[in-house]
Amino acid sequence: MEITAGSYEFLEDLERYLAGHPGAPVSGLKAIVAAGLHHDQLETRFADALASPGRSHPGYRAVLARQAATRANVESLLAGQRLDALLYPSALGRPPVIGAENIASNCRLSAGTGLPAIAIPAGFTVRGLPVGVELMGAAFSEPRLLALAHGWEQAAQPRQAPLSTPPLVNGQPPATQSGSARIAAGKAGATLNWRYDPLNARLTVTARVTGSGQHAPVALALHRSSDGKPGPVLAQLLGPGARSGQADLRLDARARADFAAGRLYATLHTTGQPLGAGRVILAPR
Known part of the structure; x- marks a missing residue:
């Protein structure tokens, strides 16, 4: 916990404030915490405040002296x-x-x-x-x-503008987009179906694969390309032994731009070609 002047002041100042409002249902922080009227994110901060020794503690005067010195240094720098x-x-x-x-x-x-x-x-x-x-x-x-x-x-x-307020299309919000793609790699293959909601950048991709022996699929992954070259994996659609899988993604700004520009692609990996047997681009129409 960082020790600031507020660490010593908060408990007393809150009690003084509430005392000026006779109709208040609580008298201080202790009553608020005891009644469970505080948010979970504030529990640690309030516990520290309740353990504070107050303004009479020597540490309070030390904090004030340090703050005064800091202010003087900042003012000297500015001037x-x-x-x-x-x-x-x-x-x-x-x-x-x-x-x-x-x-x-x-x-x-x-x-x-x-x-x-x-x-x-x-x-x-x-x-x-x-x-x-x-x-x-x-x-x-x-x-x-x-x-x-x-x-x-x-x-x-x-x-x-927030993602949830995209430009209207003929006075209406943009519709959900969908599509399908197919990877054919010899005797191995993958069929992908995707659905994209532009109002929340949610991309859902489902996939099924075929193949056996050296053509048995071991992985199907969704990637982002970089300058037309192979790029990092955004999601794994399925792993070894699986014949179907799904990924539900919320695309960030970069991934949304890549999707719109046709830079998202899926790669199929097989037993015989673990580095990639085939790939296909996923892009809105």
Whole structure:
């Protein structure tokens, strides 16, 4: 657990806030936790808060002194280098899926120094994951920070429409797409049927294979090609001994672009040709 001023302040401040609302059904964090009114993601944080010694602990004064020194160093850097703001990533990892643990935030310098900051979208990775940055300035520099953020927004246009709101087709959402493909490799073969929903980027592929002996299928995999060359596996449709299989995928931005451009393909592997007996492209019509 990172020790911050808030670690010492939260419990007392929440009790003081609730005391100012006589109609509140709880008096503090202890009552909230005892009644089970907190979210699972906050359990560890609240347990740490309940164990906090409060503002009277010597550690609190040490944290305040460290924050004051940090603020002085930041202000000296801004003034000495004649900077309007400091720019840094707002997060230190990929955005988590809903329900997963939060990633480490990188926006604590403002909270620890009391200096103003604004987080803004910076764009997307090749896989369509959002990237953000934070601008932090000197005391009372909010107008300048807002101007910088607005200027970036107008110049970069970093926003993208969500996947679930694609362009309409004749006033209607785009329809689900489907297709089939066949791999014929001597006495071995594979038949694939796929279905793609553009509203949620869900690609479902079912497959059946034939062959025996040296032509017995040992694997059927879905790949992404790169510049027309063999590329990595996105999903294994079936393995040794199986005659049918299925993959249910949610395509990220890169995989969606590859699918639309005809860069997704399936490869059949057999006993006699373990490196690949045949392949076929999967692409929308």
